[in-house]
Amino acid sequence: MRGLCFRSPTPSLPPPPRTPRAASPVARRLSDSSAENVVESSAAAIAKWDPESRSPRARVASIFLEDRAEALQFLQCVHDLRKAMDSLPSENSGSEMLLQGQRSMQIAMKRLQKELYHVLSLDGACLDPGSISVRSSGSICDSDSGGEGLRPPSMATTDLRSIVECMISSGYAKECIAMYTVVRKWVVDEAIRRLGVEKFGASQVKTMDWEVLEVKVKLWIDAVKVAMTSLFAGERILCDHSFFASDSIGELCFAEICGDGAARLFKFPAIIARRSTKSPEKIFLLLDMYAAISENWLEIESMFTFDSTSGIRSQALASLVRLGESVRAMLTEFKSTIHKDSSKSVVAGGGVHRLTVYTMDHLYRLAAYGNTLAEIVADWSPPAKPSLPEDYFEGSHSDEAPAPAISLQMAWLILVLLRKLEGKAEQYRDVSVSYLFLANNLQHIISKVRASNLRYLLGEEWVARHGRKLRQFAENHERITWGEVGAxxxxxxxxxxxxxxxxxxxxxxxxxxxxxxxxxxxxxxxxxxxxxxxxxxxxxxxxxxxxxxxxxxxxxxxxxxxxxxxxxxxxxxxxxxxxxxxxxxxxxxxxxxxxxxxxxxxxxxxxxxxxxxxxxxxxxxxxxxxxxxxx
The missing domain is CATH 1.20.1280.170 (Exocyst complex component Exo70)
Known part of the structure; x- marks a missing residue:
């Protein structure tokens, strides 16, 4: 950025586009007398809009907002002045005429800096990125006339590009970039703040109540949607349009404008994920955050594709990875919670155990995040095949098409629950009640599977197989309880x-x-x-x-x-x-x-x-x- 700001204008940059106006009296190569005349006439025209003059109009008013025809003449005047100064003999660099031209150019750039501030500070609707012809070829005049599939830019964005190109071609890229980035960065940072994304440290999050964090996470999720579809996207389009003549300057400006806000936005999930918790219910907050980043990943990669924005991509990826690790850890903790349940009391009458209700309610909610979970556990080592019942693999998935990792994980969690229930059934003195207990709990499990995405994750064969087990439990209960009646x-x-x-x-x-x-x-x-x-x-x-x-x-x-x-x-x-x-x-x-x-x-x-x-x-x-x- 510093190198771009301080070097002289790049010779390869095209001259600023011409807008419809009277023909310029300046020839391609001016004679000394003609150049002097242009310098003098330009000095008079520019001095009228000196922002440091005593004229209230020059100090307060905006040329582009007050009189567009005069604004276009002012840009043409600067353009002619630059050409005239280029035509003056270089060996006479200390001449009064050249010094006068330099003073006039400085006044003109101060004026354009002020105009740039005015345009950049306009209401957001005036700089609506949706109305900009993105990356369109040709001059602003071409864009104004409209192109196939493109909408003409608004007047404000047209003025913005004219001012930017005039300042850069006049050798004042540093001043132009500084003004542009300062104003637009403030706009972006303020928008991020209004969306509720605050700057937190790990120590602050660690001591924050979960109820408060839940509110902030919901605000963050909404903020990601707005930022990726509107805020950052709009700034990228605006930079591309304003710095159409130089991709490198536009890229660096975009990085400067959105860097801090995007870094704050994508750092927040990693901080939340680092907060350790043994409550499986908190997994849904992390899944929501993971989904918010994952669903926008293509946009993140394409929007922050520059080397100058690689840090933002890295931060977003780091948060995604950290969230995935935390989700997997919480799934492991959830399985451990089921396995470690040590309640000894039996359910009166062989009803549904609270562990069954708790587990299936949790899995019911997890199944709603099927796609997200599938992505998170895709590369997670599934349970070893011998640790699952052999009949789980029969009829469901062949060796050529193994079960997805998410399906195996869900089946494994339910299997842990069923094994735990078998142990609890042994606590009943009456064998018929044991079978009724198993039937009641398996029926609850199957009902939850059928009523949720678990049905698609586990498959119809799983449902049918466990339905047969349910009937066996019910028949055993019936045989023991009512067998003597029939006999x-x-x-x-x-x-x-x-x-x-x-x-x-x-x-x-x-x-x-x-x-x-x-x-x-x-x-x-x-x-x-x-x-x-x-x-x-x-x-x-x-x-x-x-x-x-x-x-x-x-x-x-x-x-x-x-x-x-x-x-x-x-x-x-x-x-x-x-x-x-x-x-x-x-x-x-x-x-x-x-x-x-x-x-x-x-x-x-x-x-x-x-x-x-x-x-x-x-x-x-x-x-x-x-x-x-x-x-």
Whole structure:
């Protein structure tokens, strides 16, 4: 920057573009007398706008804002003066005429510096980068006339480029660049501040409450969007337009203008990521920040592509890497949290464990960041294949197309949870409750998977496979709890047997059925669909078998005085009881809620359960006695 500012104008730079005006009287090579005349006439025209003169108009007014025609004449005057001075004999460098020209040129540059400040300080709408013909070839006149696919620049941006090119071609690049960068840098820094991006040190962030940090992170995410789509992009376009004649100067100005603001913006995530935390819930803040940088990475690379802005790219990349490392560390911590859970208390009735609720809620939210997580864990060593169940790999992914790292990580986290739940199931003394506990928790897991992006990460085969495991748990629970009820009936319910044996079968069924209902009434089935499936299975196996036995033998038993009292339920009553046990209003729950205490499984005139024993109400019992049988 310093070298560019202090060296003489680059000979290869094109002359400032001509705007429509009267033809210049200056020839390509002026004679000495003509050059002297131009110097004298230019001195008079320039002196009128001397910013240090006593004229209030010259001190306060802006030529470009007050009289554009006069502004164009002023630029032409400076252009002619420069040519005239070039034509004066170089050996007579101390001549009065050359000194007068130099004084006039200095006055003109001070005037243009002031005009540059006026234009750069205009309302942002006047310098709207969207209206600038970016990198258009040709002069400003060409841009003004419009080109195919390009919009003509606003008057302010046209003036800006005219002033910049005039100052640089006159050898005053240093003064031009200094004014341009000071004003625009203030604009950018002020915009960054208004967007809520503050300058923090690691020590400040370390002691800051997370609630405060969350607010600042949300402001930062919004600021990144605005900065990349509007603020930095606008300054890049404005620099490209203003310094169209010199890419190198435009690049350095852009770096000077946006460097501090961009560095502050992209340093903030790295500071947040360095703050250690063992709370897995904070991972979502880091994921949001990672996504904000990752989604704008192509723009970051293209916008800060110069060597002079390589530090900004490096800072953004460093923050991205640091955020990724912190996310991976928090995933590891989350897995450790599941594995280290040491709660010994069992869930009443075999309901859903709070560890299951906590884990799946967390994974449910993580799955919403599927693309971001996939990018973060792409190069992260997945769990070793032998440490996962072999059937996880069967039918899901072939060796030629291995599972994505994110899918393996999610499957591994759920596997850790399932292994932990198996250990907790062993704490139940009643094996049937252990199976119900596993069924309830696996149903909760599958429901969360189906309702989130986990379904796409894990695949339909995973859902189907664990659905089969769920049915096995439910069937084992049913077999242990209700097996004796079915065994109380003959293998062939319609087979001919004596009235005494039939009566004994009815009494045995009553006892086993009431015991099973009493046990089931103290247990929970948290999921409505699972309750319905369990009820339907029992209706097929218990109600149907009892109905066949009842239809075949109730008249026979009813004819026996001693056997009449052995029939307590019709098949419809048995179905009604089962429907009550597994109804939506029956006992069900999740451990994160207050655990329900045993309550009646039926309402109204239905039988009730108390302390695990069966107590049918007298009036209902009478209504259950088959017609034609006296008690």
């Amino acid at each position: 109380s009936l003959p293998e062939d319910p319609r087979a001919a047997i004596s009235p005494a044996e039939a009566s004994e079968r009815f009494r045995r069924f009553n006892a086993r059925f009431e015991e099973a209902c009493g046990r089931e009434a103290t247990r929970v089935v948290a999921d409505l669909k699972l309750r319905e499936e369990m009820r339907a299975s029992l209706e097929r196996k218990v109600v149907r078998a009892y109905g066949e036995f009842y239809d075949a033998h109730w008249l026979t038993v009813g004819g026996e005085t001693s056997g009449a009292t052995s029939i307590k339920y019709t098949p419809e009553d048995v179905g009604y009881y089962l429907a009550g046990l597994f109804s939506e209003s029956a006992v069900s729950g999740i451990e994160s809620w207050p655990s329900p205490s045993p309550s009646p499984a039926f309402s109204g005139s239905s039988p009730s359960l108390s302390s695990g024993r069966w107590h049918p109400r007298t009036q209902l019992r009478e209504s259950l006695v088959p017609r034609g049988i006296s008690t």
